[in-house]
Amino acid sequence: MKTPTLLSWSGGKDAAWTLATLRNDPAREVVGLVTTVTSGYERVAMHGIRRALLHAQADAAGLPVIEATIPPQCDNATYEAAFAAALDDARLRWPGITDIAFGDLFLEDVKAWREALCAKLGWKPVFPLFGGDTATLAQQMLDGGLQAVLCCVDTQQLDASFSGRAFDAALLRDLPASCDPCGERGEFHTLVHAGPMFARPLTIERGEAVLRDERFAYVDFHERDAREPR
Structure with missing residues (x-):
């Protein structure tokens, strides 16, 4: 019997590739997504992805999404309370579920923080x-058919001109050596619009570019109705 698993979903490539990886694991079944959304902005926290695109992604993945709603300038205690409430909602929907997956890659402090939070809440990360x-991993994503765009760039680590670019082989060649692929x-966050x-696929259009907090260069994307002419 497969282990039902919730997936922490950002809308970006790492979460999406985690979903693809888990779906190839015969021991697990991803049953739903949990996402942190900032109230007022109505966007995925950090990535700045519109809620409408979040739900389009969930629909394309064939999975329900549970939202943990947080205010702007959220502190850790408020975030943890919102996340705990979302996990409580998940347990109401899937009684007995214990496992939640994350798309973290190598930051040990982030992993340890998630492990401590999940232990407190009674979940297995x-x-x-x-x-x-x-x-x-980046090359595996591209070879596996993942398609994404950079929707946010930290201009203290990477030039703002990278925001809005496709996550592709050309981008990987152009990234400075100081930037993790x-x-x-x-350094950057992504919006996935196609993949296994x-x-x-989602048909996305590029919108305006904005700089927030004098640091983060965002490019707004929205989904074009596939029935509209190009």
Whole structure:
């Protein structure tokens, strides 16, 4: 019998590749997604992905999504309370579920923080991608058909001109040596719009570019109705 597993979902490539990886694991079944959304902005926290695109991703993945809603400028205690409430909702939907997967890659402090939080809340965290070489992983994503765009860049680590670019071979060649190929240190965040984890690709359009907190360069994306002419 497969172990039902919840997946922490950001809308980005690492979460999406974690979903693809888990779906190839005969011992697990991903039953739903849990995502942190910032109220007022109505966007996925950190990534800045619109809620409408979040739900389009969930629909393409064939999975329900549970939202943990947090206020802007959220502190850790408020975040943890919102996350705990979302996990309580998940347990109401899937009684007895214990496992939640994360797409973390190599940051030991983040992994330890998640492990401590999950232990407090009575959940078992799993990290299917953790510990691998990120250059190899980035290439595996591209070879596996994942398609994504950079939706946020930390301009203290990477030039703002990278925001909005496709996550592709050209991007990997152009990244400075100081930048992790998967952006694991927060250099950039992505929006996935196609790949083996989706039953259909999302048709996205680029919107305006904005700089927030004098640091984070966001590019807004929205889904174009497939029935509209190009």
